[in-house]
Amino acid sequence: MERTFAMIKPDGVQRGLISDILKRYESKGLKIVAMKLMQISEEMARKHYAKHLNKDFFPELIRFITSGPVVALVLEGDNAIEVVRKLNGETNPQKASLGTIRGDFGISKTKNIVHGSDSKESAEREIQLFFSESEILSYERAI
Numbered sequence: 772m773e774r775t776f777a778m779i780k781p782d783g784v785q786r787g788l789i790s791d792i793l794k795r796y797e798s799k800g801l802k803i804v805a806m807k808l809m810q811i812s813e814e815m816a817r818k819h820y821a822k823h824l825n826k827d828f829f830p831e832l833i834r835f836i837t838s839g840p841v842v843a844l845v846l847e848g849d850n851a852i853e854v855v856r857k858l859n860g861e862t863n864p865q866k867a868s869l870g871t872i873r874g875d876f877g878i879s880k881t882k883n884i885v886h887g888s889d890s891k892e893s894a895e896r897e898i899q900l901f902f903s904e905s906e907i908l909s910y911e912r913a914i
């Protein structure tokens with residue numbers, strides 16, 4: 772069983788897409804084991820996107836991701852990292868296939884609706900940045 776970090780970005784929240792996006796993750800069979808609505812600080816945004824520090828789009832990315840509430844998620848399931856990336860679609864929503872979240876709902880590279888961890892290392896790092904261990908729950912005792 773694998774865990775990944777996903778985020779519904781400010782454009783997804785503002786456009787009222789939270790339930791549509793959660794539905795896609797849940798319908799695929801992923802479990803939501805942690806979830807919070809939050810506003811990301813500039814410090815946290817810089818940590819989250821540290822590997823893009825030298826890219827020309829970095830300032831715009833930080834401005835956008837801190838501009839309003841986001842939904843932070845930990846999703847669990849077989850091969851969760853790859854499954855979420857497939858459900859999200861390509862980074863550029865104009866190139867993303869129809870049927871993916873970005874392909875169906877997005878049009879801009881910055882405002883691309885969702886984020887998903889790109890590797891096991893990123894998933895571990897991002898989950899730790901956004902959640903404490905006690906915020907990540909287990910379904911084992913659910914009926």
Ligand code: CMP
Binds near residue numbers: 828862882886887
């Ligand atoms: P995300 O999956 O959150 O990871 C890094 C983000 O940088 C990416 O989604 C895009 O929103 C953004 N991004 C990547 N490439 C570009 C680009 N060429 N121009 C603007 N934003 C970009």
